[in-house]
Amino acid sequence: MLQLPRPNPEQLFHTPTIFGLAVSKDETRIAVATNFSGRYDAWGMDLDCPFPYRLTNEGQVPHAMHFDPQGRYVLVAFDHDGDENAQLYLIPPRGGEKHPLRTHEGRRFMFCTTSKDGNRIYYSSDKDNPTYLCGYVFDLESGEERTLYEGEDGPTVLVAVSDDESSWVTATAFANTYQIAHLHRAGERVSLTPDPGTPHIVDSVEFAGHLVVFATDYQADELYLASFDPQTGSFQRIWAPEKGSVTHVAVHKESQTAYVAVMRGVIDELYRVDLRTGSAEKLSAPFEVMGQLKVGDSGRLYLLGASDNEPGNVWMLDLDGTWRPLTRMRPMGFSPDDLVQADVVHFPSFDGLSLEALLFRPKPEIANGYTIIWPHGGPQAAERKGFRKLFQYWLLFGYQVFAPNFRGSTGYGSHFMKMVERDWGDGPRKDMIASIEWLLAQGLADRDKLFLVGGSYGGYMTLLLHGRHADYFRACVDIFGPSNLITFAQSVPDFWKPIMKQWLGDPNDPADRERLIKDSPITYLDGMTKPMLVIQGANDPRVVKAESDQIVQALREKGRDVEYIVFEDEGHGFMKLENEIEAYRRTMAFLDRHRQASAP
C-alpha cells in the first residue's frame, strides 16, 4: 500500500552542525554553537529540560563560548562572514544582543579562560604583535587590560591559567609538528618538556591541582599523557596508549582523573586515566570520533561525538557510566542505516609506506559506477569517520567516495605527519596516485569513471593532480585550494608566517623557491585539460581569493572550460546554509554533466 517516495538527498543540507560546546560551572546549562536555524548562532539548553533556546541572533559563527561562573554573562567570540577575526563579546545570561568586550578591526582574539570568579578574562591576540601575538588579562571591574606576555620566536598563545592566577601556560608553534609550551610564574618561564629545542608537540594543557597535565610526543612518535610539576620542575610520562595519539585531555581535579581522547587513524578511542597511578580504562562510546571534551565539577563528561552516518551531537557520560545524548541533530528523513559507513582500507604506497583510506561505497541499488577521489585538507589533518554531509549527498546520488590519508595526515604518528613538511607536491601526490592505482587494481573503481574533488590543501592537491595526472580524471573541483605556493606563502595570516618555512618552505630561499615552483599547480597549466569547477569564499583569510582568481584567469586565457563560483560572505568553509546548498548543488550538476558527456 502506502509507498512514500525516497527522501530527497538535498534534505541532508539541512542537517545542523554543532561547531562548539560550553558547559556552565554548575552544569545546569550548556551552550552550543550551531546552524540549527540555518545560520550559525549560540543556543542554550537547560539540562533539566534539554530543549534549545536562542542565545544570540547574529547569524555568525561563535568561535568560543564560555559561561561566567557567577552566571552574569556568556562570553561569545564571533568573527564576521568567515574572516576568522574572532572578537570577544558578552551577552546576557539568558541571551540577547552582543556587547563588545575586546574588539579590534582586522585582528583576532583567542579566548583562553576566565578567572574562577569570572571577573577577569584571559586571551591572546595579534592586535599588538601580528606575528608572535601577546597574551592579556582584561579586568571587568576596572575595564583595564594588562599584557601578560609578548610572544617571541613563534606565534604564542595562552592555553591555560592556574586557579589562583599566579601562573599560566603558553604554547609556541614553530610548525604543526613543533609546538612547545612554557609555564610562566613570577616573571619566569620554564618549558613543560625537558628540551624545548628538540622538535615535539605539547597540546591540551590543563592545570590539575599541583600538576600541569598535557599531551606530548616528546621523545616519541605518538602523543602520550604527561605532566609537569611546577614545584620540582620534573616532567613525567603518565600514560601512553598502546597505539594512537592523545588529542584531547579533560581533567577532573578532585578525583585526579583525566578523560583522554586517543586518535587511532580514522577513529577515536576514549580512556579514563588515573593521574596518580597512570592506570587507564578504555570506555566504550556510541560514536566513532569525538572532540571538545569537558569535565564538570560533578565528574560528568561532556563532549561532541559523531560517526560517518550520524551527525555530531553533544553527549554526556553520566556518573553511572551511561551515555546520555543531549542533542539530537539528525539528517531529516534519513536513519543511520540509510547512510553509508565507510570501509577502512589499507595498502602500500609507491615506496611501501602503509596508507589508510576511507572508502564510502554507495548502496548497490543506486551506485552509478563513478568514484570521487577526495584528497583531504590540512594537509596535517585527516579524513576520519565523522559525519560528512557532502559525502553522504554524493553517495545518495550513487557516487563512490575514496579518501586516502596520504603522508602528512594526522593519526599515524609524528614521523608520518612530518612527511608532508617541505614536500607538499611530491610524496603526497604520489600517495594519491598509488591510492588510485590500488583502488583500480582491486576492481573497486573504474578507470574511466573517476572524478577529483578537494578543498583547501585538498583543493591544491586537486589542482596539482589535474596539472600532472589529468588522464586519470573526467573533471575536477577545486574548493579554495592554493594554486601558487609562492603567492600563497606570502598571503597567509601574519602569525602563520613563522611556521611557513618548516611547513611549506621559504619563497625567499632559492632552493625552496625552486621546489615551490615545481610543486605549484599553476606551473602545470598545460596539463589541466579537463573541465574544472573552482569555488572560493571572498573573505577567506587562509587561502585568499587571489589563489583561485589567478588559476581561473590563467586557464580561461588558454580557453579551458572553467566554472568559477565566488561567495562574497564566506571564508574558508561554508558557514551560510544557502551558500553551502548552492556550492553542493552546482558541484553535483557539474559532476553529472561530465559523467554523461565527455567520453574519456
Added chain:
Amino acid sequence: MLQLPRPNPEQLFHTPTIFGLAVSKDETRIAVATNFSGRYDAWGMDLDCPFPYRLTNEGQVPHAMHFDPQGRYVLVAFDHDGDENAQLYLIPPRGGEKHPLRTHEGRRFMFCTTSKDGNRIYYSSDKDNPTYLCGYVFDLESGEERTLYEGEDGPTVLVAVSDDESSWVTATAFANTYQIAHLHRAGERVSLTPDPGTPHIVDSVEFAGHLVVFATDYQADELYLASFDPQTGSFQRIWAPEKGSVTHVAVHKESQTAYVAVMRGVIDELYRVDLRTGSAEKLSAPFEVMGQLKVGDSGRLYLLGASDNEPGNVWMLDLDGTWRPLTRMRPMGFSPDDLVQADVVHFPSFDGLSLEALLFRPKPEIANGYTIIWPHGGPQAAERKGFRKLFQYWLLFGYQVFAPNFRGSTGYGSHFMKMVERDWGDGPRKDMIASIEWLLAQGLADRDKLFLVGGSYGGYMTLLLHGRHADYFRACVDIFGPSNLITFAQSVPDFWKPIMKQWLGDPNDPADRERLIKDSPITYLDGMTKPMLVIQGANDPRVVKAESDQIVQALREKGRDVEYIVFEDEGHGFMKLENEIEAYRRTMAFLDRHRQASAP
C-alpha cells in the same frame, strides 16, 4: 562593574510559537507545529532525548499533525501562505518532503483521525459541498475515498470515530453558540443531546469505550461534561465545574478517566474526572491557560500551557503527578519576571453588566503614561492570560495595555456570549466605552493618552470606535478588521454563510440590513479624524482585503492620514516572522509618532 545593556524589546519577536501538538501512539515521539526556525514547520522530538528535529521544510503552518499508529508516516495538513485551505499530506516518519494525500485547489480538508491501524484516514472537506461540507474516509490500501455523509442544515464536520469504525460523530453548527452533534451508526443518525432543536453547544466529543463523552451547555449556561450511551440512547450529565465552562476533554479509556480543561474567564483550570462516578479532582498546573489536551495510552497527559509572561510550551503530566516541560520556548534575554503579568479587573458596564478585563501595567521605571486600548478579535473569543508578544513588546516600551472582555466574549457563559450575536456594533461598543471610562475614573489611565489597536473583530471595533468616538483616541491601528458589514457578510467563506444570519445578520433581510449599515464603520467616515494605520494580509479568507481597501480608499479620498500595509503572503494573522516584525515595528513607530506629535 559589569553592566550589560537591557535586552532589546525586539528580541521578543523571535520567541517561537507552538501552534499544534501531536503524540505518537507509543508515546515515544511528539510533533510540534512551530516557527522555531523563523517559519512554521512540523518538528519532531523523541521523548528519550527531547531535542527537536525538523520533520518538514515547507515554511507553512501545519494545521493538523498525526502519527500513523504503525509508524509508517506522519500526516500533516498545510495551507498556503495563510489561505486556510489546509490540504492533507503524508511525510515519512523521520520527516522529509510532503506527499499529497488529499488535495483540492481552493478547498480545505479538516482532518479528524485515522483508523486504529492507520490504514484509513477520516476527514471532512468543503470540496463537494462548499456550504455544508461532507465527511469522508480514504483507504490508503485501495486509494479510494468513500463519502461518509453529506452535511445538511449547517456546516457539518466529522469530529470522532469509534475504535471499530462502525460509528462516528458529526458536529453541525448554526452559530458559535448553537452546535449540535449526531452519532451515525448503521445508516442512522441520532443527536447526542435530547433536543437538538434547542440552541446549545456540543464540543470536544470523544468515544470512551461504550460511551460518547463531550462538553455541552445543554439546558445550562456553561458547558459541562456529559455522555451519550449509544446502546440505550440515554444522555447523562457526568460532571459540571462549580464555575466556568468545559472547553477541552481528553479521555483515558482504560481507566475511564477524563482530563478536563475548564475556562474561567481569563484563566483555565484543569480537572481529572472519573467518568464512572462523576467525581472530580482539581489539578494544579504551572501555567494559566491550556489547550490541545492529549492523553496517551499510558495515562500521561500532554498539552500546551502558557501564561501571560511565559510562552506556550508542551507539558507532560507524568503518572506520578509531576509536570515535565517537554519544550522550552522562551523570549530571548527575558525572564518571566522581566515581563508583565496582567491584573484581572472587574467593573460594571453601561447597563450594569459585569465585565472582566486584563490590565497590563508596564514596569513603573519605564512607563510612558500612554495606554493602548485593545478590543479582542472573535468576537466570540476572549483576551486571556496567555503569552502575547505584541503586548509584552508594547509594555517594554512603556505602554500600558487594557483589554476588556466585552459582551460576546467567551468564558462567561452562553448567555453572555450570545449578547454579541446580531449586535456587533451597539452593546460591545458601549462596553468598550464604559471600560475606558472606568479605567479613567480609577485614575489608571490619562484621558489624553489613549491609543486604540485591534485585529479582526477587534479591528472592526477599532474602526467603529474611531468613527463614533474619535475624541477618545490619539490614533488607531486596524489589523484586518471588517469595515463594511454588508460586504463582509457576503465575502466570508461559503461554509460560514449558514451561521452568518444568527451571528451577524442577513444583508438581504431589510431590518438586518439597516442594522448592519448602522453598525458598519464605513458609515462613520466623517468621524474618523485621527491618524490611522491599517494592516492587511492579501490572502485573508476571513476578512478579505477588500474590507481594508475600501476604508483606506474612502478615507484617503477625504484626505485623511491613513498608512496602509498589505502583506502579500499572509492571511488572517502573521505566520511569517519577517512580516510580523515589520507589522510590529511599524505599529510601534506609528504610536510613538503620534505620542509625541498631535497634542489633543
